[in-house]
Amino acid sequence: MRKHMDLAVVLLFGTMILASASFAQQQALDAEGHPWWQHAVFYEIYPRSFADSNNDGIGDLNGITSKLDYVRKLGVDAIWITPCFPSPQVDFGYDVSDYEAIDPMYGTMADFDRLSAESRKRNIGVILDFVVNHTSDQHKWFLDSKSSKSSAHRDWYIWRDGKGPNQPPNNWTSTFGTAAWTYDAATKQYYYHYFYPQQPDLNWRNAAVEKAMFDTTRFWYKRGVAGFRLDAVDTMYEREDLKDNPAAPGMDKFGRPNTEEKYNKKLPEVHAALRRLRKVADEYNAVLIGETWTSDVSQLKDYYGEHNDELQLPMDLLLNGLPFSPDAYRKHVAAMDSSGRWPVYVISNHDMTRSYTRYADGQHNDEIAKLMAAFYLTLRGTAIMYYGEELGMENNDPKSKDEVQDPVGRLSWPTDKGRDGERTPMQWTSGTNAGFSEHQPWLPVPPSAKRHNVASEEKDPHSVLETYRSILALRHHQPALIEGDYFPLNNDDPNVLAYLRRYKNQEVLVVLNFSGRNQEARIEEAAAGYISLLSSGAKLGPDGYKTILLEPFGFYMARLQK
Numbered sequence: 001m002r003k004h005m006d007l008a009v010v011l012l013f014g015t016m017i018l019a020s021a022s023f024a025q026q027q028a029l030d031a032e033g034h035p036w037w038q039h040a041v042f043y044e045i046y047p048r049s050f051a052d053s054n055n056d057g058i059g060d061l062n063g064i065t066s067k068l069d070y071v072r073k074l075g076v077d078a079i080w081i082t083p084c085f086p087s088p089q090v091d092f093g094y095d096v097s098d099y100e101a102i103d104p105m106y107g108t109m110a111d112f113d114r115l116s117a118e119s120r121k122r123n124i125g126v127i128l129d130f131v132v133n134h135t136s137d138q139h140k141w142f143l144d145s146k147s148s149k150s151s152a153h154r155d156w157y158i159w160r161d162g163k164g165p166n167q168p169p170n171n172w173t174s175t176f177g178t179a180a181w182t183y184d185a186a187t188k189q190y191y192y193h194y195f196y197p198q199q200p201d202l203n204w205r206n207a208a209v210e211k212a213m214f215d216t217t218r219f220w221y222k223r224g225v226a227g228f229r230l231d232a233v234d235t236m237y238e239r240e241d242l243k244d245n246p247a248a249p250g251m252d253k254f255g256r257p258n259t260e261e262k263y264n265k266k267l268p269e270v271h272a273a274l275r276r277l278r279k280v281a282d283e284y285n286a287v288l289i290g291e292t293w294t295s296d297v298s299q300l301k302d303y304y305g306e307h308n309d310e311l312q313l314p315m316d317l318l319l320n321g322l323p324f325s326p327d328a329y330r331k332h333v334a335a336m337d338s339s340g341r342w343p344v345y346v347i348s349n350h351d352m353t354r355s356y357t358r359y360a361d362g363q364h365n366d367e368i369a370k371l372m373a374a375f376y377l378t379l380r381g382t383a384i385m386y387y388g389e390e391l392g393m394e395n396n397d398p399k400s401k402d403e404v405q406d407p408v409g410r411l412s413w414p415t416d417k418g419r420d421g422e423r424t425p426m427q428w429t430s431g432t433n434a435g436f437s438e439h440q441p442w443l444p445v446p447p448s449a450k451r452h453n454v455a456s457e458e459k460d461p462h463s464v465l466e467t468y469r470s471i472l473a474l475r476h477h478q479p480a481l482i483e484g485d486y487f488p489l490n491n492d493d494p495n496v497l498a499y500l501r502r503y504k505n506q507e508v509l510v511v512l513n514f515s516g517r518n519q520e521a522r523i524e525e526a527a528a529g530y531i532s533l534l535s536s537g538a539k540l541g542p543d544g545y546k547t548i549l550l551e552p553f554g555f556y557m558a559r560l561q562k
């Protein structure tokens, strides 16, 4: 009996240890010693808009859990869920009032644990969003901070006297169009906020803030999260002496004179803090992804850290801003590839016009969406997709100012209509509310959902969805696409972007027509023996292998049998 008990205890313990090893800890390094996230495709989910399990018009965690089979079948490796923590939702979750709980609108901690366990079963990692720069003004830290000048948390935020009556401490502006300083009449000081007044900036110079925030990451790592996407990292620190920012030419979209954000952004202190945060992540084998807006590759390089000891995956947000041209892409990919750092490509997210709309020419929109997938998902690096991108979901911008939900859209209307357009419900079916909810969704579904939705596209082998699935499957199974070096071809071609990915004796050729005309690409490096892997309809020319005939925005991928 006793023996049996021992065995039962050992088994129980063994199971518990296995279950408590995080996703990240379970991932082995590959043959080349690369960690899982270097091969991974991440899939960003905006929880309000993915799937609504309780039909209140707002997506939730149980909704996400119910769609994990879809996520698995799509062929991504991890999901990044934008903030699902308690929040007054002024900035739709980016105003966190408790970092260690789930907003009841999205479910419970038990729902999160179930989502996490179900993801693990499908070998999908879960990444959460870490809003480092600011909290909600309803966070208990800020409520205490605001309560008096001598409160325990006063110095957790950035409080200063005004320069004089009705004069803020300096000329810094909020990126959301309001003043960056809000006056608190009770304590007669201003607090600083780079975003909305409801998002006061934390004072990272205070060691207690850093400790509390780092402990938050530990809390979630222990619950099995594989890493974090860090929000607005470049705004973590600002100059202590509050020096005025220099004036810059022109006006911004809110009609204010521009200033150069020299003293409230991208300070060197950010990097030291990231190195310390990375040490905590390393204890859990976790990955840190960064929301890193930079002006060039060299600035982006800084976020990896000189010794690769900061963010493993700072997002390349430069690619989405480039002109749609082989030349621009060729130069950018070459710069990224020769930077000595691991690239992280992104073409869409919840803050920018959806890629489908951005690249559309009105005539070949689906072909262009497929071409972009064939491009950025076959480059050397990690890729981050945005939900619905795989369907060809388009932006559905508000038609009038009253419809706008995103406060920034109201402040900058009509120059900028805000970010509602890229945050609309995931399109599951051609039915009511695109199958997202039985209730009217929090944002309207566009008429194009009738055609661009999971159920319809699954039936069409040439749909955007099926093309994404095929490319993602290739990406996971072709060693050259996983490990291969990048070799650009035909560098002078203004219409066709072509490259090889090479690994040991394996080679994959990718040929992409960025023009609206038929193209014949001549690949001198091509050798006999290419085996077509995937194509939009493009094919080898009559010579059998050196010429590739591409239709408008067509793509061609082949593997060389050596």
Ligand code: NOJ
Binding pocket: 091, 094, 095, 131, 195, 231, 232, 291, 350, 351
């Ligand atoms: C970047 C987030 O992606 C965006 O949605 C948010 O409004 C700001 N950071 C502020 O947290």
Ligand code: CA
Binding pocket: 052, 053, 054, 055, 056, 057, 058, 059, 060, 105
């Ligand atoms: Ca709901």
